[in-house]
Amino acid sequence: MAQLTTELIHHPYVPPEGFAAPQPGVFKASTVFFPTVADMRSREWKDKTAYTYGLHGTPTTYALEERLCTLEGGLQCVLVPSGLAAIANVALSLLKTGDEVLIPDNAYGPNKALAEGELRQWGITHQFYDPMDPLDLEAQISSRTRLVWVEAAGSVTLEFPDLVALVRICKNRGVPVALDNTWGAGLAFKPFDLLPDVEPGFGVDISAHALTKYPSGGGDVLMGSVITRDAGLHMRLKLTHMRLGLGIGANDAEAVLRALPSMALRYRAHDESTRALAQWCQMQPEFVQVLHPALQDSPGHAHWKALCANGWGGAAGLVSVLIDPRYSQAQTDAFCNALQLFKIGYSWGGPISLVVPYDLATMRSAWPAHLKTGTLVRFSVGLEAVVDLQADLARAMKKTLI
């Protein structure tokens, strides 16, 4: 007989097989056991046929990877600790000293910051292109370009680019194209199949997704994914992922697995409320411009319609307004402070509506020609009743925009 401490660790009881329930089990591990040394030497984790170490995958992370591939129409997936880590994983896999990356001028800010920080420090250059002008992208691609980022709609300003044209240029020039697919989320359009009726399989090479937003849906999890349809490209991403040690926790994976089944319903609910609110915003004289791709006169509306109006035409849960410049920044800040249901906070995709004022002039190389002058405020519309959100906006406007 072994000692009690040992027995409590090496206990012979094994629960019966046959437990089945709605949610998959949550497997937590750094260490994974091997029955023999020979087995340890022979196991292969790279193709998900076995387990070797928590960082290289567990049943829980494999299950989440497969479901995310289904969501986005991809074949392989890498999970990382945040959406920004997904962006970084892509950049660090594909770029080396002397290379150049092209980023849309309206990209998610920290993507630009990575280029201006670490990438520059390592001798990797970058250029910002005008996402609304495919010819500008075409002109900026050089023999050093090794990665092009695209984003639809653009972060904060929500212009919708001609994604098909941008991807076509990259394909013609043989440059890998990566989409930040957080807004579309696999629901508004299919990133690996942008022209399903005309040219099946035409799409981006890589889709990076902040699962922090719609897939998590709770405002309480940080996670990202990098999805591909090319095994070689995936292996480059996966090896970088392994060497950098970008693992995720099992509890976070569980939270996303639990939220995924309701994701399409939530996305649609956010979408419907946001459209209603965007239309209401258009009628307010205090707002000189309302940015939401499904609005007829929003920049890039025709591109959104061409890409997303297949099916039900998803447009996510974000709307931005430009407040008339006759109101001061202090008044805009007071307006945001006066909101009660809209909380002041970054991110989106959760049940609670959020508001952020942005200083657009500091975020862009130049003030975009398609935007009027004004102070930008972005709303992330949660799952509250839209009449209450509208009343909240009206009350705060009446109090502060005078």
Ligand SMILES: *Cc1c(COP(=O)(O)O)cnc(C)c1O
């Ligand atoms: C939030 C966001 C990210 C980053 O996600 P985190 O998980 O917060 O790091 C990347 N891209 C877009 C478009 C986002 O909105």
